[in-house]
Amino acid sequence: MHRSGSTTHSLFLSPQHPHSERTKRRPGLSAFLCFLAVLAVSLSPVPGAAADHRRPAPPPAVTAEGLRVLPAVAPVMSCGDVTGVDLRRAAGAEVTITSAVVVSENTPNPYCEVRGTIAPANTIVVQLPLEGWTQRYLQTGCGGLCGNASINYGQAAECPVVEDGTVASATTDMGHQGQNDGSWAAGNPQAQIDFAYRGVHVTALTAKALITKFYGRSPAYSYFTGCSDGGREALMEAQRFPDDFDGIAAGAPANNMAVQNTYHHAWNVLANKDADGNDILLAGKLPLIHDAVLTACDTLDGLADGVLDDPRACGFDPASLICAAGQDPAACLSAAEADVVRKLHDGAVDDKGRRLEPEISHEWGSELAWTLFVPVAQGDPVSSEQFALSYLRYLADPNNPRPDFELTDLEFTKEAFWETMQSSSYMSAMDPDLGAFKRSGGKLLLWHGWNDHHISPQSTLAYYDAVRGTMGKHAVNDFARLFMFPGVEHCSGGEGPDSFDVLTPVMAWVESGRAPASIIASKIETADDGAETVSRTRPVYPYPAVARYDGSGSTDDAANFASYTPKREIGPDYKWLGSRLYSSDYQTWCRAEGTELVCGQHRGGRNWLSREAGR
Structure with missing residues (x-):
């Protein structure tokens, strides 16, 4: 089943790093979380090998987690000799190995x-186990605008082969170093291409070639995991380079980056300004709003546990908090504050009320995390402004950097929207046709936290809806699943159980055919002395199914919940101005010509983009 990814996609290819460490382990919790991962794997039979004329061959041995039992492979060369390895042909570009050192501290x-x-x-980091390599390769994604090559396992850290250090892994800084403000992109079109899609791909080709030389054989299975921009990178791989990886876990993907880092984050800031440019809503009111949301909606899922299983069912009205005559203003909202809350929940619109992002920008229940864009004190800087300006100044119009651009310069009009989308199409990871990835045998696990305050869950839901609409629900179910985690913020954190293993289910699906039927999420509490305990576990089922308490036992125990699928999906219909961006025609491939980025469409999509911009 392994696809080596050896085919070089040569189209448009042109010629401060902290010491990375394997994720620190949680003593006492590892075995427990691995046990939960076992519970989460469905019990579908393992496909056997082809039978001969005498007797059926025995099925391949698998672990309790559903992973193939693969013979451990030892290196065929020393670590020090790696610096002399020639990898020039791996990715169609010059590869220079600068160091190869043995790391033995703080690792299993x-x-x-x-x-x-x-x-x-493109700076790359590759970690090659010196003992017991189990023939698997794992590549991890970056976050933000990257610029730093450091392996981050994220929610895959509790996977057994990651825990025991038997997986070979790699990552990249995606073509530039430091400067997470976007200024690295000015006059550097190759860095823009590498950040958009090339850097992750050539890293996969190079790392697998290095693994083959170091161990004398190629990986049996190759995987990718990432969250945020790492989730975008994951989807970019499935869409543009479907042979690179056998299994992909894509968390909270920033695949709609052009909208996310322009209208979405700019609206977060501008919706909270009065006519004089002052902030209307301050963070001190967020607990008040959050408590009111829970009072109105917490029990809709049958439990009062501080978490909304599906926030779309909540019909909270911010106007219910508007101060009555004589009421203490600290315990209520002004009409202007209530209007800001509504705007932040609903999302960006133009002057005619047309949606410039999918409906519901910030779900009810996520209010405590709105400090990303709601300041503590008047005039305090907020992260949303930094995100938007970094993109709008240097990436939204890649050949025309605008270092003096301000949020107030962004026009919330249909024409300006389409102009921005056309310039940013090379960043797109929104192609809903994953047919090539499916045909190659790939498996995709999409996941998102319902309380994500950075990237709206609706962005992932809209993409998943587009994939099912393009390929058919039954076809999608064969190779892709979406998991929505109640109460979880951006990639982790929040009031809900936010510790879970997304990699083992992907590996089990690839290696033994066990499709993920559920994932067990845990809430881990840390005491003052550093001791960690699991306070709550909860199953999460493939969307649209949700977990429902069965009425017996502790509500903090995942064993007391069962899967329930609502009779109808209660979300919005995903009709907004940019609905057509979920299209194979939107995606572009680019090349660097001097200091210019030149992009061309696969299927003539620029025609309809131009028409939309001119309407």
Whole structure:
């Protein structure tokens, strides 16, 4: 089943790193969380090998988690000799290995850490186990605008092969170093291409070639996991390079980056300004709003547990908090504050009320995390402004950097919207046709936290809806599943159980055919002395199913919940101005010509983009 990814996609290819460590383990919790991962794997039979004329061959051995039992492979060369390996043909670009050192501290298994550069400027880090490599390769994604090569396992850290240090892994800084404000993109079109899609792909090709030389054989299985921009990178791989990975876990993907980092984050800031540019709503009111939301909606799912299982069912009205005559203003909202709350929940619109992002920008129940864009004190800077300005100044119009651009310069009009989308199409990871990935045998696990305050869950839901609409629900169910985690914020954190393993279910699906029927999420509490305990576990089922308490036992125990599928999906219909962006025609491929980024469409999609911009 393994696809080596050896085919080089040569189209448009041109020629401060902290010491990365394997994720620190949680003593005492590892076995418990691995046990939960076992519960989460469905019990579908393991497909056997082809039968001969005498007797059926025995099925391949699998672990309790559903992973194939693969013979451990030892290196065929020393770590020090890696610096002399020639990898120039791996990705169609010059590869320079700058260091290869043995790391044995703070890791369950010593490994050879390799650092190098794929021309022109993709820094890569590869970690090669020195003992017991189980023939698996895992690539991890970056966050934000990247610029730093550091392996981050994220929600995959509790996967057994990651825990025991027997997986080979790699990552990249995606073609530039430092400067997470977007200024690295000015006059550097190759860095823009590498950040958009090339950097992750050439890293996969190079790392797998290195693994093959180091162990004398290629990986049996290759996987990718990432959240936020790492989720966008994951979907970019499934859409543009479907042979790179056998299994992909894509968390809270920023796949709609052009909208996310322009109208979405700019609206977060501008919706909270009065005519004089002052902030209307301050963070001190967020607990008040959150408590009111829970009072109105917490029990809709049958439990008063501080978490909304599906926030779309909540019909909270911010006007219910408007101060009555003589009421203490600290215990209520002004009419202007209530209007801001409504705007932040609903999302960006133009002057005619047309939606510039999918309906519901911030779900009810996520209010405590709105400090990302609601300041503590008047005039305090907020992160949403930084995100929007970084993109609008240097990436929204890639050949025309605008370092003096301000949020008030962004026009909330249909014409300006389409102009921005046309310029940013090379960043798109919104192609809903994953047929090539499915045909290659790939498996995709999408996931998102319902309380995500950074990237709206509706963005992922809209994409998943588009994939099912394009390929058919039954076809999608064969290779892709979506999991929505109640009460979880951006990639982790929040009031809900936010610790879970997304990689083992993908591996089990790929290696033994066990489709993920549920994922067990845990809430881990840390005492003053650093001791950690699990306070709550909860199953999460493939969307649109939700967990329902069965009426017996503790509500903090996942064993007392069952899957329930609502008779109808209660969300919005995903009709907004940019609905057509979920299209194979929107995606572009680019090349660098001097200091210019030149992009061309696969299927002539620029025609309809131009028409939309001119209407």
